[in-house]
Amino acid sequence: MARPPARRMLIRGARVWPADGHLAAEEALADLPRRDVRLAAGQIAGCAPRLRPERGEEVMEAAGGVLLPGLHDHHVHLRALAAAAASVAVGPPQARTAADLAARLHAADAELPPGGWLRAVGYHESVAGELDRQVLDRLLPRRPVRVQHRTGALWVVNSLAAERLGLDQCELGGVERDDAGRPTGRLWRMDRWLADRVPGLTADLGAVSRKAASLGITGFTDATPSVTERDLAFLAGAEMAQRLCCMVPPGVHPPPGIGAGPVKIMLDDSTLPPLDELGGRIGDAHAAGRPAAVHCVTRVQLVLTLAALDQAGRLPGDRIEHGAVIGADSLPDLRGLTVVTQPHFITERGEQYAADVPPDDLPDLWRLRSIIDAGVDVAAGSDAPFGNEDPWDVMRAAVRRPAPFRAGEAVSPARALALFLGEPAAPGRRRLVAPGRPADLTLLRAGPLEVLDSLASDLVAATFIGGELGYARG
Structure with missing residues (x-):
């Protein structure tokens, strides 16, 4: 969708976090200094104390609220999410x-x-x-x-x-x-x-976009498999404010305004390909200059994928989607990859997992902290509509794992929030609030300690996408 000319705005008195690529220790967050942040031409033009408003510049008072890079949902299915509403x-x-x-x-x-x-x-x-x-x-x-x-x-x-x-x-x-x-x-x-055969529902992607903006989401990576250029044209023509990155097959070219993400490779236990075939598919993605994103929800799928990546060679940006069952012996082999996970599934599906998942798999189900501790890049996606679309619910689930699932896999609130702060093309690399960066920002109406204590979506005060105000509370 064509974007209007970006406005000029000064956000005054915000606690900017993170601004230097590192998450501050949580006990130090209360002392984060206030900064003024200037938005111009769709970018952050300045970030310093006591900036003076310029002629024609709008001013928004942050009043000590936290200003974050806008949240990015690293794994979602947009058309299915829109259809789920109907x-x-x-x-x-x-x-x-x-x-x-x-x-x-x-x-x-x-x-x-x-x-x-x-x-x-x-x-x-x-x-x-x-x-x-x-x-x-x-x-x-x-x-x-x-x-x-x-x-x-x-x-x-x-x-x-x-x-x-x-x-x-x-x-x-x-x-x-x-x-x-x-x-x-x-x-x-x-x-x-x-x-292609069933009369379609009206997919109101505009409603999806508006709700996402109210949650502080400024970007999506659509993980729908087998996307066609017709699908991409539909997304490009929709009334969506968020930046879009789509997992598209080799040879499919997104229109302007949509980024080409990794190549999605689906696996099912009942139809697992031979090792050489999977390695060949990963190699085809790499030959097209694209990383691979392999759907892995079982132990055997992960083991096969790691072997195929060893055979094909690894490319920066290769991803494991979900990583629902990861054995401790596989953790070292994940280094150099990014795991895009859904920690909220433990909360949303825990009752069924406890009844259905084999006992040997339960200790390895939806790992999080142990993956991070092993030096592996980790990010999160909602997998909506197959999971809750609210990233704040995902964060709370990452912090408060329910019994009987391993409490040691929980992470700190700051680390949970960081799961949605990664670059679309490199989810493990954190985006910054700094001059020269895109003005995709989420302003919260609370200080750092209150934000981390609640991780609640109702703290979102405003969302900026390309410098434009996509949402303002009230």
């Missing part, structure tokens, strides 16, 4: 039983016009067991229904939807079939195929 949530905490599932689907059905598709998201087997077309037929036989699993890997459709999609004639490997060869209604990793 979908019915059918997993925990909104639905916990089969009766809850039925009630929510029937309520959504009553609100839709006849014949329209019903889209449900967030399902987990703890609600009503495994879904297939027969289960959904018993709930809603006369409306096409599609239900997405909480992981995002699986869609389940009922028989009417299967008929409209022509599943009986579809020969793609993602279409699960029963012993008789009939589609079960379960579709694995077929988001793109579905999107």
